[in-house]
Amino acid sequence: MREDLLKELxxxxxQVRFANEREEQRRRxxxxxxxxxxxxxxxxxxxxxxxTLRNALRGPADAGNLAARMKELSAEIRSKLEEKGxxxxxxxxxxxxxxxxxxxxxxxxxxxxCACLKKAYQQKLRGKIGLDSGKxxxxxxxxxxxxxEEKIPGQSFSQRELMRVHLATCRKWAEEYPxxxxxxxxxxxxxxxxxxxxxxxxxxRLIERDINVLLISAYRMLEVLRKSYFENxxxxxxxxxxxxxxxxxxxxxxxxxxxxxxxxxxxxxERQNRNLSTVISTxxxxxxxxxxxxxxxxxxxxxxxxxxxxxxxxxxxRVGGNLKA
Numbered sequence: 001m002r003e004d005l006l007k008e009l010x011x012x013x014x015q016v017r018f019a020n021e022r023e024e025q026r027r028r029x030x031x032x033x034x035x036x037x038x039x040x041x042x043x044x045x046x047x048x049x050x051x052t053l054r055n056a057l058r059g060p061a062d063a064g065n066l067a068a069r070m071k072e073l074s075a076e077i078r079s080k081l082e083e084k085g086x087x088x089x090x091x092x093x094x095x096x097x098x099x100x101x102x103x104x105x106x107x108x109x110x111x112x113x114c115a116c117l118k119k120a121y122q123q124k125l126r127g128k129i130g131l132d133s134g135k136x137x138x139x140x141x142x143x144x145x146x147x148x149e150e151k152i153p154g155q156s157f158s159q160r161e162l163m164r165v166h167l168a169t170c171r172k173w174a175e176e177y178p179x180x181x182x183x184x185x186x187x188x189x190x191x192x193x194x195x196x197x198x199x200x201x202x203x204x205r206l207i208e209r210d211i212n213v214l215l216i217s218a219y220r221m222l223e224v225l226r227k228s229y230f231e232n233x234x235x236x237x238x239x240x241x242x243x244x245x246x247x248x249x250x251x252x253x254x255x256x257x258x259x260x261x262x263x264x265x266x267x268x269x270e271r272q273n274r275n276l277s278t279v280i281s282t283x284x285x286x287x288x289x290x291x292x293x294x295x296x297x298x299x300x301x302x303x304x305x306x307x308x309x310x311x312x313x314x315x316x317x318r319v320g321g322n323l324k325a
């Protein structure tokens with residue numbers, strides 16, 4: 001898990017437990033003030049527990065009688081709470097997650113992240129990289145029916161058939177990572193063909209699998225690289241360290257002389273040297289990509305053994321469609 005997000009969650013869980021304790025105390029004080037008969041039973045149960053512990057230090061305790069009496073008192077408390085209009089578990093410990101009791105960890109002695117912590121982490125990561133916008137861009141919501149069934153001019157297949165192949169490729173890659181056939185992916189094609197949707201779907205699936213993924217627009221990436229170059233800012237370390245870096249709409253950002261190309265090359269080269277995956281969407285075909293970013297950069301993405309280039313072609317389906325480029 002990413003340490004910055006995990007620290008945020010640990011603080012949030014601390015606050016939840018503190019709020020739980022305050023709520024438990026509030027309920028106890030309410031019962032003490034409004035229902036003294038029930039509170040007296042609660043005190044009897046507590047005295048039974050503490051008295052038994054004290055006696056256990058002096059000699060063998062009768063565990064059977066203790067369990068029976070505890071069960072009897074607990075049943076009576078629950079019954080009287082319901083009689084007075086409270087829930088039967090009104091005085092039970094308060095927590096959101098019954099598995100970890102809001103600690104975020106399970107297991108003894110080895111503490112593993114609870115499912116609730118994983119879910120909260122995934123949601124926080126989705127928000128950090130811009131996937132919590134309510135668009136529901138997942139593999140399951142990808143609608144192939146918005147793509148034309150007619151053959152693409154000059155091709156023997158339709159846009160829908162082509163997208164079915166690309167969808168399967170992206171899904172397989174996201175579900176098999178880090179054991180995917182290819183380390184890197186490049187999605188090329190003009191606007192309105194579904195490139196961004198596929199990136200978001202891959203990111204969503206990787207997050208479900210607890211993979212450290214960073215999704216960033218090319219424009220935002222340029223800002224990070226610029227600050228790193230001119231201000232010695234350390235923000236670019238996140239670009240270098242993510243297991244999977246996804247750069248959306250590369251080619252739309254302004255070129256900065258001696259910065260964009262050089263920094264992009266350094267970024268791709270360093271990530272490949274560390275065997276980290278990079279997924280890129282671009283409106284440029286590979287010829288224009290090479291022209292814009294130089295052969296030196298393009299060569300980082302041309303090794304067919306490590307990188308798969310996926311060409312999306314056809315017409316803009318945003319006219320009457322529901323996908324984003």
